Amino acid sequence: MSRIAFIVNPHAGNGSTGSDWPIIEALARDRLGSFKAYMTRGPGDAVMLVKNAVAQKVRLLVCVGGDGTLNEVVNGIMMHEASVRSDLALGFIPNGTGCDFVRTVSIPQDLEQAVDLIAAGTVRTIDLGMLFFRDNDGHERRRYFHNITSFGLGGEVARRVNRTTKALGPFISFMWATLISIFLYGKKKIRIRVDKGIEQELQIWNVAVANGQYHGGGMWVAPGASVCDGLLNVTVIGDLTMPEIFLNLPKLYNGKINDIDKVITLAGEKVEALSSQQVLLDVDGEQPGMLPIVIRIVPDVLKIITG
Secondary structure, eight states: OOSEEEEEOTTTTTTHHHHHHHHHHHHHHHHHOOOEEEEOOSTTHHHHHHHHHHHTTOOEEEEEEOHHHHHHHHHHHTTSOHHHHTTOEEEEEEOSSOOOHHHHHTOOSSHHHHHHHHHHTOEEEEEEEEEEEEETTSOEEEEEESSEEEEEHHHHHHHHHHTSOOTTOHHHHHHHHHHHHHHHTOOEEEEEEETTSOOEEEEESEEEEESSSEETTTEEOOTTOOTTSSOEEEEEEOSOOHHHHHHHGGGGTSSOGGGSTTEEEEEESEEEEEOSSOOBEEETTBOOEEEEEEEEEEEEEEEEEOO
């Protein structure tokens, strides 16, 4: 039985992954040998497919899709005990609308180069975030994230992007959704505490709790974040006026976000936030729920193949 399994989301990238799969499959069989491929059909499928693959003694899992698919694969892996996970490595072939995580961990977006990287097999152990939140039906949930959880404008953007066509690619899809959401969503009043610090009441546009550095189709919201430092990087975009938002928009992409007045950067192992308003979440590009939340760092927990 093959010890390699691919978890493939054919709908990722507005269907481009399904179109590219024959090419990816041929490259992978040439570089890696035999493997089993599992195709997702809808949201949540990847979690259970990973669970089944690991039960078959798979030792290399390869995710093909975007950050949302990768999030499901990560959560499927984290359903297993540490003793099982210690023998399991994760590879990622980015082929979706949102593939921001690869910018932080140096995984190439070129398909052939990504397969070659997996064949080389250089593994590092990274941190994850663990999130407790309320889903869109009001039920309490737990979920892991590999990249970024944000709340505020980011949650509205994620919901809008996932409800519309992504045919124009990640940058334009996220930028268009961001511009619309700025006018329609507005600022929110939240209360937030990092570790055992003082709880602060803030008027915010968005808060990014980051393990990786990028989200939203290339927004560089957490230049100081690291996937292996045992900390969450917290970027608070505060009470900017509308003109200030548009004046500083380029700084969301060029690494100078911390130069913006009313942007606060914090770091810690635990983040708690709540609001009397409805404040939506963006978890690795998906919109699973809303505040209140508790987020903790889970250090040195996931083995992933990177550059």
